[in-house]
Amino acid sequence: MNMNKTLFDKIWDSHVVESIPNGPDILYIDKHLIHEVTSPQAFNELKERNIPIFRPEQIVATADHNTPTKDQHLPVKDLLSRKQLKELSQNCEENNITLYGLGHPYNGIVHVMAPELGITQPGMTIVCGDSHTSTHGAFGTIAFGIGTSQVTQVFASQCLLVEKPKKLRVNVNGKLKKGVLPKDVILYIISKLGTNSGTGYFCEYAGNVFEEMSMEGRMTVCNMSIEMGARGGLIAPDQTTIDYVEGREFAPKGAEFEKMRAHWETLKTDEGAEFDQEYSFEAEDIEPMITYGTNPGMGIKLTGSIPVEGNKSDAKALAYMNFKPGETLLEKPINYIFIGSCTNSRIEDFRVAASYIKGKRKADNVNALIVPGSRQVATQIKEEGLDKVFEEAGFTLRQPGCSACLAMNDDKIPEGEYCVSTSNRNFEGRQGPGSRTILASPLTAAATAISGKISDYTQTLN
Amino acid sequence: MEKFIKLTDTAIPLDAENVDTDQIIPARFLKATDKEGFGENLFRDWRFNKNGEPNEDFVLNQDRYSGSILIAGNNFGCGSSREHAAWALKAYGFKAVVSSYFADIFKGNALNNGVLPVQVSPNFLHKLFTAVEKDPNEKVTIDLEEQKIKLESSGQNESFEIDPYKKTCLLNGYDDIDFLTNKLDAIEDFEQKRSENLNRLEETLQN
Numbered sequence: 001m002n003m004n005k006t007l008f009d010k011i012w013d014s015h016v017v018e019s020i021p022n023g024p025d026i027l028y029i030d031k032h033l034i035h036e037v038t039s040p041q042a043f044n045e046l047k048e049r050n051i052p053i054f055r056p057e058q059i060v061a062t063a064d065h066n067t068p069t070k071d072q073h074l075p076v077k078d079l080l081s082r083k084q085l086k087e088l089s090q091n092c093e094e095n096n097i098t099l100y101g102l103g104h105p106y107n108g109i110v111h112v113m114a115p116e117l118g119i120t121q122p123g124m125t126i127v128c129g130d131s132h133t134s135t136h137g138a139f140g141t142i143a144f145g146i147g148t149s150q151v152t153q154v155f156a157s158q159c160l161l162v163e164k165p166k167k168l169r170v171n172v173n174g175k176l177k178k179g180v181l182p183k184d185v186i187l188y189i190i191s192k193l194g195t196n197s198g199t200g201y202f203c204e205y206a207g208n209v210f211e212e213m214s215m216e217g218r219m220t221v222c223n224m225s226i227e228m229g230a231r232g233g234l235i236a237p238d239q240t241t242i243d244y245v246e247g248r249e250f251a252p253k254g255a256e257f258e259k260m261r262a263h264w265e266t267l268k269t270d271e272g273a274e275f276d277q278e279y280s281f282e283a284e285d286i287e288p289m290i291t292y293g294t295n296p297g298m299g300i301k302l303t304g305s306i307p308v309e310g311n312k313s314d315a316k317a318l319a320y321m322n323f324k325p326g327e328t329l330l331e332k333p334i335n336y337i338f339i340g341s342c343t344n345s346r347i348e349d350f351r352v353a354a355s356y357i358k359g360k361r362k363a364d365n366v367n368a369l370i371v372p373g374s375r376q377v378a379t380q381i382k383e384e385g386l387d388k389v390f391e392e393a394g395f396t397l398r399q400p401g402c403s404a405c406l407a408m409n410d411d412k413i414p415e416g417e418y419c420v421s422t423s424n425r426n427f428e429g430r431q432g433p434g435s436r437t438i439l440a441s442p443l444t445a446a447a448t449a450i451s452g453k454i455s456d457y458t459q460t461l462n
Numbered sequence: 463m464e465k466f467i468k469l470t471d472t473a474i475p476l477d478a479e480n481v482d483t484d485q486i487i488p489a490r491f492l493k494a495t496d497k498e499g500f501g502e503n504l505f506r507d508w509r510f511n512k513n514g515e516p517n518e519d520f521v522l523n524q525d526r527y528s529g530s531i532l533i534a535g536n537n538f539g540c541g542s543s544r545e546h547a548a549w550a551l552k553a554y555g556f557k558a559v560v561s562s563y564f565a566d567i568f569k570g571n572a573l574n575n576g577v578l579p580v581q582v583s584p585n586f587l588h589k590l591f592t593a594v595e596k597d598p599n600e601k602v603t604i605d606l607e608e609q610k611i612k613l614e615s616s617g618q619n620e621s622f623e624i625d626p627y628k629k630t631c632l633l634n635g636y637d638d639i640d641f642l643t644n645k646l647d648a649i650e651d652f653e654q655k656r657s658e659n660l661n662r663l664e665e666t667l668q669n
């Protein structure tokens with residue numbers, strides 16, 4: 001038998017409490033992140049069944065999906081949202097769970113605030129009732145989204161019954177072209193592999209492109225693993241990871257940190273370890289990407305044209321988007337852009353957008369919405385003076401939250417309008433009923449806002 | 463949880479691929495804090511026109527079709543992890559969904575709510591669509607014990623896979639929480655052992 005283990009095996013195997021013969025594993029969960037939308041029914045169920053929360057100290061809560069991005073100091077206007085947020089506060093209080101609610105300096109989108117506070121650490125198992133929990137895999141953790149019944153399971157036992165997924169590796173090697181961001185890399189991978197190629201798998205990203213990426217870039221990549229169907233994605237921890245974690249609020253300190261560092265350094269795929277499936281791509285082939293359809297796999301390069309061949313579902317998607325096969329998206333007028341969401345709302349995303357925008361002005365037809373992923377990112381934007389850049393260019397900077405990524409609050413894209421968005425899903429109506437989403441990197445979104453249409457800005461990059 | 467053993471019923475054909483959970487239940491309906499009422503908003507934006515009138519073109523609004531089995535195109539339930547999608551299907555009256563592929567999280571959520579996801583070959587899925595679209599009174603049998611799905615009129619059938627643990631749960635109406643709360647001692651032992659292992663690592667480092 002091949003004794004060489006993958007990174008995924010190492011972490012998984014060290015968290016198995018028991019394997020049920022012919023059945024799933026009992027997997028121990030180190031950190032459980034919760035938010036207002038997918039937790040209330042779990043709390044209710046436990047209450048009804050009279051089951052206590054087993055390890056409240058391993059749970060961290062935030063409010064993000066529902067929250068307004070304006071006037072966060074005032075009571076939330078939407079009554080249903082307000083009730084959901086209030087229930088989260090009450091549930092956390094009754095159960096001794098730490099909550100970084102609206103207005104707290106640590107508040108933010110769950111997948112932005114946990115890494116920046118050092119809650120996310122290599123080698124952990126992390127779950128959250130949100131499919132983009134895969135983001136945390138950037139640290140070399142097994143992190144995945146769960147449904148509310150599973151939230152209840154973790155509340156009750158700090159464990160989950162899960163079948164061990166198969167293993168997939170995606171390698172990207174070479175040198176990325178100028179203007180190609182981590183978002184383009186993952187959109188490219190998904191466009192090549194399709195939206196269900198990863199179903200049943202956990203994906204490790206390997207190759208020099210990921211090794212050279214910042215932690216924030218790695219989070220953008222891992223975030224979208226779920227969009228190719230994979231349960232999660234992960235990247236082996238290295239010096240970049242350790243430097244990022246060190247010194248953060250909840251990271252281990254002193255001798256404890258050294259002990260963990262030694263452990264983290266063992267977390268990599270052994271030479272010769274086997275994967276069930278493997279794909280490789282060349283960095284040179286990747287260009288800035290945009291989507292033209294209603295799933296994230298429907299992506300093309302910015303200057304490309306919509307494939308002519310397609311099935312009934314593709315035709316339905318194009319009809320929804322009001323695009324035609326063979327058409328290019330260049331020169332399409334765009335009235336909305338959104339830079340935000342757990343995919344692209346970290347400081348580097350705003351830096352790259354600001355550096356393009358600086359000294360320019362958005363086109364008159366464009367509504368440009370900028371929503372930081374957390375209070376800490378919002379503060380950093382101010383400290384670095386990026387807020388001035390956005391303001392002078394006519395962009396609207398809001399308070400943190402999920403916002404127009406899923407339009408549960410007031411930040412909706414009107415019916416029929418296109419939005420070039422840095423979020424992760426272009427499903428029908430995702431950004432508001434009838435809205436049409438075009439996924440792209442923060443740079444593409446910024447450039448679109450300036451020109452008021454989709455254009456090939458790469459020529460002008462210096 | 464309700465038991466699922468064997469079901470014979472008519473089916474509703476939803477001929478669309480990559481049906482994501484945002485379509486099954488749009489985000490704006492996720493503000494509830496209980497599990498009730500999601501059935502009304504199942505496939506909301508496909509079922510109703512902008513003016514709130516039922517969309518006659520959508521299969522759930524067509525009188526010819528009825529039943530507790532939903533037949534859907536490839537990759538059903540992709541996207542958001544919202545269990546509200548499973549609650550909405552269940553509340554509407556679906557007991558099983560048949561497709562050639564299910565997204566992982568949706569599959570788990572459905573199983574945890576007693577809605578059986580039945581994965582069949584693309585070929586058999588095509589047969590199901592054809593038979594049901596031709597005759598909406600066509601009966602489909604899903605036998606969990608035997609792990610078989612069958613078209614009653616022609617007897618054409620196919621076996622399907624299910625995790626044996628999940629199968630036992632569904633046949634008996636058990637859920638994972640009962641199972642896990644009986645394991646708390648083993649879980650505490652595991653926690654203990656893990657911290658010992660890490661300390662051992664520290665000692666090795668110091669030597």
Ligand code: SF4
Nearest residue numbers: 132341342402405406
């Ligand atoms: S930003 Fe969007 S994708 Fe991310 S957690 Fe919020 S709603 Fe989900």
